[in-house]
Structures are given as C-alpha cells and as structure tokens.
Amino acid sequence: xxxxxxxxxxxxxxxxxxxxxxxxxxxxxxxxxxxxxxxxxxxxxxxxxxxxxxxxxxxxxxxxxxxxxxxxxxxxxxxxxxxxxxxxxxxxxxxxxxxxxxxxxxxxxxxxxxxxxxxxxxxxxxxxxxxxxxxxxxxxxxxxxxxxxxxxxxxxxxxxxxxxxxxxxxxxxxxxxxxxxxxxxxxxxxxxxxxxxxxxxxxxxxxxxxxxxxxxxxxxxxxxxxxxxxxxxxxxxxxxxxxxxxxxxxxxxxxxxxxxxxxxxxxxxxxxxxxxxxxxxxxxxxxxxxxxxxxxxxxxxxxxxxxxxxxxxxxxxxxxxxxxxxxxxxxxxxxxxxxxxxxx
Amino acid sequence: xxxxxxxxxxxxxxxxxxxxxxxxxxxxxxxxxxxxxxxxxxxxxxxxxxxxxxxxxxxxxxxxxxxxxxxxxxxxxxxxxxxxxxxxxxxxxxxxxxxxxxxxxxxxxxxxxxxxxxxxxxxxxxxxxxxxxxxxxxxxxxxxxxxxxxxxxxxxxxxxxxxxxxxxxxxxxxxxxxxxxxxxxxxxxxxxxxxxxxxxxxxxxxxxxxxxxxxxxxxxxxxxxxxxxxxxxxxxxxxxxxxxxxxxxxxxxxxxxxxxxxxxxxxxxxxxxxxxxxxxxxxxxxxxxxxxxxxxxxxxxxxxxxxxxxxxxxxxxxxxxxxxxxxxxxxxxxxxxxxxxxxxxxxxxxxxxxxxxxx
Numbered sequence: 003x004x005x006x007x008x009x010x011x012x013x014x015x016x017x018x019x020x021x022x023x024x025x026x027x028x029x030x031x032x033x034x035x036x037x038x039x040x041x042x043x044x045x046x047x048x049x050x051x052x053x054x055x056x057x058x059x060x061x062x063x064x065x066x067x068x069x070x071x072x073x074x075x076x077x078x079x080x081x082x083x084x085x086x087x088x089x090x091x092x093x094x095x096x097x098x099x100x101x102x103x104x105x106x107x108x109x110x111x112x113x114x115x116x117x118x119x120x121x122x123x124x125x126x127x128x129x130x131x132x133x134x135x136x137x138x139x140x141x142x143x144x145x146x147x148x149x150x151x152x153x154x155x156x157x158x159x160x161x162x163x164x165x166x167x168x169x170x171x172x173x174x175x176x177x178x179x180x181x182x183x184x185x186x187x188x189x190x191x192x193x194x195x196x197x198x199x200x201x202x203x204x205x206x207x208x209x210x211x212x213x214x215x216x217x218x219x220x221x222x223x224x225x226x227x228x229x230x231x232x233x234x235x236x237x238x239x240x241x242x243x244x245x246x247x248x249x250x251x252x253x254x255x256x257x258x259x260x261x262x263x264x265x266x267x268x269x270x271x272x273x274x275x276x277x278x279x280x281x282x283x284x285x286x287x288x289x290x291x292x293x294x295x296x297x298x299x300x301x302x303x304x305x306x307x308x309x310x311x312x313x314x315x316x317x318x319x320x321x322x323x324x325x326x327x328x329x330x331x332x333x334x335x336x337x338x339x340x341x342x343x344x345x346x
Numbered sequence: 347x348x349x350x351x352x353x354x355x356x357x358x359x360x361x362x363x364x365x366x367x368x369x370x371x372x373x374x375x376x377x378x379x380x381x382x383x384x385x386x387x388x389x390x391x392x393x394x395x396x397x398x399x400x401x402x403x404x405x406x407x408x409x410x411x412x413x414x415x416x417x418x419x420x421x422x423x424x425x426x427x428x429x430x431x432x433x434x435x436x437x438x439x440x441x442x443x444x445x446x447x448x449x450x451x452x453x454x455x456x457x458x459x460x461x462x463x464x465x466x467x468x469x470x471x472x473x474x475x476x477x478x479x480x481x482x483x484x485x486x487x488x489x490x491x492x493x494x495x496x497x498x499x500x501x502x503x504x505x506x507x508x509x510x511x512x513x514x515x516x517x518x519x520x521x522x523x524x525x526x527x528x529x530x531x532x533x534x535x536x537x538x539x540x541x542x543x544x545x546x547x548x549x550x551x552x553x554x555x556x557x558x559x560x561x562x563x564x565x566x567x568x569x570x571x572x573x574x575x576x577x578x579x580x581x582x583x584x585x586x587x588x589x590x591x592x593x594x595x596x597x598x599x600x601x602x603x604x605x606x607x608x609x610x611x612x613x614x615x616x617x618x619x620x621x622x623x624x625x626x627x628x629x630x631x632x633x634x635x636x637x638x639x640x641x642x643x644x645x646x647x648x649x650x651x652x653x654x655x656x657x658x659x660x661x662x663x664x665x666x667x668x669x670x671x672x673x674x675x676x677x678x679x680x681x682x683x684x685x686x687x688x689x690x691x692x693x694x695x696x697x698x699x700x701x702x703x704x705x
Contacts, residue, residue, distance in 0.1 A: 009445070011444045011448045012441045012448065013444070014444065015441065016437045016438075016441040017440070018440055020440075023433040033469055036465065037461075037466070044461060045455070047457065087368045088364075088365040088369055091364030091365050092362070092364055095357075095360030095364035095365075095392075096361040099357040099360040100357055103353050110390075113389040117386065120381055125378075237549070240548075240552060248592065248593065248596050307676060310676065315666075315671070316668075316672065320666060323666070327683035328683055331600065334680065335596065335599060338599075
C-alpha cells in the first residue's frame, strides 16, 4: 500500500505524539513542563523538513529571548499594582515588536515573555527562583522542538525539494497538454477537452506555486550546503510557461490563408517534436530529440523563405500574415528556452 | 518627532493590546492559566497589517474550536491518569490533527489546542470536567482574538490593501520602464548600445507579482473596510498589469534572442507616439488608483492610444504592400510581428478592462 503525503504527515505527527511523552518521562519533566514542550513541538511542525528546521530555529530564538525578557521584567517590577502589570505587558509588546522589526526570526519573543512573566507572578509559593522558571521554559521548549525536528528528519522525511520536483512534473504535464491542444487546433481548427483559457490559468497557478517552493527549496539547499541550481531552472520553466501561455492565446488564422495552409503541416511537425521533449511528467531533452526539433524548425523556416521569395505575402491580408508570424516567433522562442534548459 | 510609519504603529499596537489584556484580565478576574492562553493568542495573532491580523485571528479561532473538540474526545477516551493513556491520546491527536491540517495549513494549530486540553485534564488536582477545560480554552482564545481585532481596527490601522496598492504601483512602474526599454532597443532610439536587462526585469516582476498575490489574500479579509469602487479599480489595474507583465517578459526575452530589429528604424515616429500615449495612460491609471484622476480622462487616453496603434498598423500595412518588408531578413520580420502583437494585446487589454470597469 502506498501512503499519500497527507497520511505520511499524519503518521509522523502520531509518532511525535508517542516520542514526546517518552522523552519527557525519561527526563523527569513535570506535567506543566511537558505541556509547554508539546505546544512548542506542535507549533513548529510542518510537512517539510526544511520548514520545520527553520521554524524550530526561530522558535528557539524567540523562546530564549522571551524567557530572558520575562524574567527580567518579573524581577524588576512590583506585580501587585495593576498599573505596573499593564506597563509590563506594554513593555513586552513594545520590546518584542522592536526586536521583531530588526530580527525577523524572533517573532515569538512576546509570547514566551508573557508566559514566563505570568508564571512567575502567579506562583509566589513556588520553590523556584524567577530565573529558574524562565530557564525551565526555555529548556522544555527547546527539547520539544528538537524532538519534532528529529522526528521530521527520520519519519517519512519530505523535503521542499521533493515537492518542487513534483510541481515541476505537474507543470510539464500541463505544457504537454497545451501542446496537444495546439495540435488539435492546428488540425481541426478548434479546441478539444480543456480550453486554452483553462490551461493558461492552470499554468499561471502552477508557476506561482513553483516560485513559492523555489524559495523553500533554496533554503533547504543552503542548509545542506548544496549549490542551488533551482533558481535558474525555475526561471527557465517560468519562461516556458509564459511563452506557452502566449501561444495558447493566439487564434487560428481564417480559412484560405495561403501562408497558413502551406506552413500548417510543418508547424504540426514542430509541435510533435516539442511533444517528444515533454514526455509524461518529465523533460526528455536529449540530443537526438533536440536535433530532430532543430531539423523541423529549419524546414519550417526554409519553407517560409520560399514563400517570401514567391512574393505572395504582400498581397495577403495583414491580419493573416501577422498571426502566422507570431506562431513562428513564439515557437522559435520555445526552442531557445529548451536549448537553455539543456545547457543547465 | 517620531515618524508614525507602519512599524511604529505596529509597535504601538503591540504595547496597547498587552496592557488592555492585563486590564480586562484584572477586571473579570481571569485565572492565571486563562490569562496565559489569552496572552499567547494576542501576541501570536497581532501582526503588521490589519489583513494579516484578521486572517491569523480567524484561522486561530477555527483551530482552537476544532482542536478543543478533538482534545475533548481524546481526553474522554483516554481518561486514565497515567503516562500510557497520555501517550495514546497524543498519538491520536497527532494523527487526526496532522490529517486535518495537511490540506488546510490554516488549521495548523489544531494539534496544539487539542494537546492542551488533553494534558490539562490530567493535571494533578484538576477538578474541572473536560468539557469545561475545552470550553475555557476556546473562550480564552476568543477573548484574545477579540482584543486584537479591537486594537488592530482602531489604533494606528495599517491596511494590507494600502500595501497592495503600493506594490501594484511598483509593478506598474517596472512594466512602464520595461516597455520603454523595449522600445528604445528595437527602434535604436538610444544614443549608445542599450543593455538588455531582461533577466533582472523577469525576476523583479515575478517577485512583485508573487508578493501581490500574498498581500491580496490578506486584503480580501479587509474587503468590508475598503470602498467598493477602490477595490474594483484595483482589480482592473492588477489584471491589466499581470497581462502586460507576461507579454513583456516574452517580448523582452525575444529582444535578447532575436538580434535583428532593423525594420523598426522605419517606425521611429509611430513607436514614439505610441509610447507617449501608453505612458500617459499608465500614469493616469496609477493616479486613478489613489483617487487623483478621473474616469473620463482615462477613457480619453485609451482612445488616443488606440489611435496611435491604428496609425502604426496603417503605416506597417503600407510598407508591406509596397514590398518594403520583403527586403528585410526573416528574423527582422519575425521580431516586428511579435512586438506588434504586444502593442495590440496591450491596447486590447486596456480597452477591455475599461469597458468592464465602466459597465
């Protein structure tokens, strides 16, 4: 049975649910300490390894700074006066907002500071010193985060890189679909199945998702000290998306268009050769396919030169001519991007 | 004097919301633990922009309600007070919460809220029934969210929509600059060789477009606060800029790769005229977005632009019929028709958007 990503994530959190009490028991955590540990762990959980690690680091930073701030405030101000408690809360908000403004990773300073401050002032009979309460909160949070990061790394680890690759496969499938659509338009003069507009929208959404994942993947690559080529690859894919979107928006020339009638079989050949490069979910940019495409492109251009030499174009309607030329130029650009990708 | 910018307003709001919670907690004699939950909520939900805060608040309330329900059932099923039951309860919470939040990241905090109810029900000396613990946690979250919404919508309000407008203006300026570059390159109007900065434009415009999508999602939560007309103008303008961006990216890439643009030297006057009209229209659109222009001026500018295109096309047709095009290499013709396509697309999208808007 193949587990879906959703089930994998769900089981991973289940495993974390089992490991957290075991570790807390082994380290002799109190139940309130365990509560903060579980909260911290579930707060940083994400379906991707890189994001969990990043959130974990940020939360540890926020926890340590917050615990420090809370302890200092609880030790400095008299908490029996409502006005002073209000002032402390105002200080927590202002200081953490200023810190957050300078260090974006320390988002949760205020939260921990408020927890530590309130725990200190409401447990007057506690055997612990204020600084010990602060330290305990920082400690149980950190343990919880480390456990969640470890579980994410060990149980069905899913990276942004994997999701990035899946997104690329989906985009390539869409590109192949768009080319099939174009071939149908060229052959029958009308669209079949999903409309060009629908595919165009899907491509735009797919490109935006890819951009988000590229940012996450870039961070993961940095963490693994791997030189990241994903940004360049993403740009080429976005270009492909743009050009194909432009191609999809072009109409089919009217009937009795001399230029179109002469070039249509060759255009179909070019589309079929492009189709070879988008096989299923992958790009198959091999030298053989590229040279085949190059030959088809050359045939198309040669035929165009012949037609130009025959001087039939000036007599044609401008709308008929410009549409054919636009198809040609966009297909040529598509070829250039393919070459760019093959070099990558 | 301190500048009252977005950051200062955020700092101010953060200070006020904490003090307000302390006051309310004291007034309604909130227990320490309830106070802590409300404090966690206010600092987690309060954010830079109003839309972000509204979004986070709604998501947190939904997570709290669902999470406490899950926590209630787990605590009721695994009711015995020992570590084994606690472990089994947490496994169940992990599985259910993970499954629910995977497709809806907005519900990410389900696990956290459920675990709080489960663990608190096992605190030594706890005498509260489980349903009451669950209800109190939801109520504490709701109190925190209410205070945050109150402060965020009344003290130094900072709309996501305003930032979206600024980002859109930046995208518009970027497109405008790229349009200028394209024209100056193809018609060789510049004094020296122009550097084609296609890559930089591509990266910047995509980045802006992506930021806009995120901010728009936030701004959709502020819809009731924004004048309907402003929102409509914004959407039209955004659609226009998005379409222009995709075409410009392709054209800019084409300019870099199709080296022969010799045909355009014949179109210097027509191109210059078109560019002037296009820029004036874009400037008017930007001004309309901030209420500094009128619809009538926009319609008139649109007409002028359409006329500039007609002149351009007439001249092209004349040259073609006179066999001038035949004297140029294929690459020059290809590049010419591609750019002409951009001009037409640009004019069509402007006209279509304005028709829709005025209707």
